[in-house]
Amino acid sequence: MASTRLTVLTQFVKGRYICQLQRITLRYCNKGGSSRGLREYINSNAVDFAQKNPQVVVYVRPRPYRHPSIIAEFLNGKHKAISVKNLSRAEINNKVEQLRNSSGITRKKMKRWWHTDSPSIQGVWTPFDSLPYKNY
């Protein structure tokens, strides 16, 4: 039987690949120690990322006296906020790449690992299939 979760995922395979990440907001603190990795990332890798991915809008927001975080917004309207507190520049780079590669679908356990648009070719069974006399 068709699986609705997999129907959504197959949309991405059908046509041209479209990057599902729409916006990414890097929120950092100028002074805080937990923001050090993110500050380094912004100074070095953020511009490269923005240039390599013109379809993604990169916002950089200073947020004083708070831990750093990254908010990703996807084409299907889903928001994902991840805390990058005390992460190194390389780890943050990995996280951002991960967000860039992901769709906005919330992670959920797969019930069925297959999907089909045509579950039945001969027609689903009805009680009238094997009746000997057609009087309807």
Added chain:
Amino acid sequence: MVRGGSVDRSIRRAKIFALTKGFRGRSKNCYSLAIRAAHKALQHAYRGRKLKKRDFRSLWITRISNAAQEQKMPYSMFMHNMVRLEVQLNRKILSELAIYEPRSFQALADLARRRQSKGLLNALK
């Protein structure tokens, strides 16, 4: 009065409370009740994993049996002849054929019927 406990205690208990989310009443929030409920739930899950395999097989057999009865043959005859003909389809697939591809299932039933009569003729010789 409620005193603060050690950090280890809260970490240990948090693991139990993670298992008891959605439980009824105090079993999800009060530790003494929660450990009992959590352990019972894990036991049920262990047993359920084994029962699931049995339950699905019996469901498939029920479905194949009903489909075969529609083709005027008992389940035992149908399956016995499938085995004799070395048809490698398992009960899961046969039940899905019966639901989604009824004509294919009918063809298999006819095959089984022919094999049954051939077997009968051989026995009479």
